[in-house]
Amino acid sequence: MSTRPPYTSTTNACKLCKPLGASLVFRGIEGCVPFLHGSQGCATYMRRYIISHFNEPIDIASSSLGEKHAVYGGAANLKLGLQNVTKKYAPQLIGVATTCLTETIGDDVKMIINEYEAEFHKGEGHPRIVPVSTPSYAGTHMEGFNAALQAVVEQMAEPVEPHDGVNLLPGFVSAADLRSLKELLDDFGLPFTLLPDYSETLDGEAASDYPLIPAGGTPLAAIRRMGGARLTIECGATLPDKSAGASLQQMHGTPLRRLGMPVGLRETDRLMDALVELSGREVPVRHRAARGRLIDAMVDGHKYLSGKRAVVFGEEDLVVGLTSFLAEIGIRPVLCASGGKSGRLQEAVATVLAGIPGEMPAVREDVDFFDIEEEARGLAVDLLVGHSKGYTFARKEGIPLVRVGFPIHDRLGGQRLLHLGYHGAQALFDSIVNTLIAKKQDDSEVGYTYM
Ligand code: SF4
Structure with a gap:
């Protein structure tokens, strides 16, 4: 546990803004335009992060509030913005996420949208509008992501006959x-x-x-x-x-x-078991073969990994999956950290490490990279596994960073990184082994020799 006195600033947060997570969910729905009820700066910040990771353009509309709206409220701008987006994009759905400003001034977004629909949605052909409350001062991008998912199913799923899906x-x-x-x-x-x-x-x-x-x-x-x-x-x-x-x-x-x-062997096995049960089929050949190759690779690579010590950081669920995977390939996670604060990380990490010999890692929620660096000091860390916001730490301490998750803005192809399933575990395994070999070569006085 850190011994430094408490302070209230954040240094390089290990989390992102709440409506950013909601925008990602809305971008993953057909015909949907993500819309932020807030200032243009919020939309620009989120677009910048998403674009630099995915290398794709993303339009995020905004009600473009200014100073006077902090006093008089943003209803008129929200209604005008919805009209403009409907005209310009002809969307099937508009996902409206709130921001710090509109949550602080207390705009009743559901009521404003009801008024808007009563005023402008006459006849057919209008987009559905799904609002979600995402005050960023009270949560992370993952909470925004989960809140948007919940809002979408609560507002859109209809009573239907049971089906096989x-x-x-x-x-x-x-x-x-x-x-x-x-x-x-x-x-x-x-x-x-x-x-x-x-x-x-x-x-x-x-x-x-x-x-x-x-x-x-x-x-x-x-x-x-x-x-x-x-x-x-x-x-x-x-x-x-x-x-x-x-x-x-x-x-x-x-x-x-x-x-x-489903990161790594055991968590993927659990998903496969569920799918076998649901489908009544055996694990398909190519996945069974991928599992076999993964185990073969573990045998081949264990000499490079055994006893290495890793810090894992990022979104809590990914941290849990990665911790499970690292432990099963012989790497000891010594610190598991996240900017999220579900209150469930410690227990989840303990569950995935149950039965694997070794000490429990330190588990820290609601931390930034100042905290992570402090905690990691003295832990003799060989490897960092997490997103690109850990680069400064990695560079300062000379510890290699295996990039996973989001955001990855200092490498190309973050959106194409595979983490899940046996194929994802194989890709992660090769990346981790080769990163450690490269570090050994770089630190060696003689450089590469045939091993
Ligand atoms: S943290 Fe708040 S003010 Fe900053 S971009 Fe996110 S919603 Fe906007």
Whole structure:
């Protein structure tokens, strides 16, 4: 435990802004435009982070509030903004996330939208509008992400007849992860709804014309039917009791199964077991083979990894998955840290490490990189595993950083990093081993010799 006196500033936060997470969810829905009720600066900040990670343009509309709206309220701007977005984009859905300013002044966004719809939604052909409350001073991008998911299913899922589909709520994963999950469910022959799905909207093909709304995303019709699914699989070991999956269960009776994020061998095995049970099929050959190759690689690579000590940081659910994976390949996680504060990280880490010999790592929630550096000092760390905001720490201490999660803005292809499933574990494994070998070579006086 840190011995420094308490202070109230944040130095290089290990989290991002709450409506940013909501914007990502809205971008993962077909025909949807994310809309921030707040200042233009908020939208610009979020676009900057998303664009530098995904290398894709993203339009985030804004009600463009200024100083006077802090006094008189932002209702008129919100209504005008909704009209403009409807005219310019012809969206199927507008996802409205609040910001610090509009939460502070107390705009009643639901009431404003009701007034707007009564005024302007006459007849057919108007977009659905889904508001979500995302005050960033009271949460992280992951809380915004989960709140938006919950708002979408609560406001859009309709009472429907039971059907054979499965809902998959994977959490905040990469575009490549989303594609791999869709392939996995296809391989099991399971009809599914993946929410959100920004695998194409934030990692699309080159286009000669800039589409105002990129193709792809979870279809609205599929979201409306989510309540009738035979099961919702919700990934995340630190999710709150109130979640999109819990809302579907409560409002529509949709059975819910919670699993950890499928990072590494054992957490992926758990997902596979669930899919085997649901589909009545064996694990498809290519996934079984990938599992076998992963174990073979573990045998080949263990000599480079055994006894190494790692700090893991980022979103809580990803930290839990990575901690599980590192421990099963012989690396000792010594510090697991997140800017999130679910209150569940410690227990989730202890659960995934149960049965693996060695001391429990230090687990810290609600920390920034000042805290992480302080905690890591003296832990003889060999490796950092986390997003690009840890680069300053890595450079200062001369510790290699394996980049995972979000944001990755100092390397190309963060959206194509694969973390999930056996294939994702293989990619992570190779990256970790090669990073440690490279570090050894760089530190060596003689450099590379054939080993
Ligand atoms: S933290 Fe608040 S003020 Fe800053 S970008 Fe996010 S919503 Fe806007």
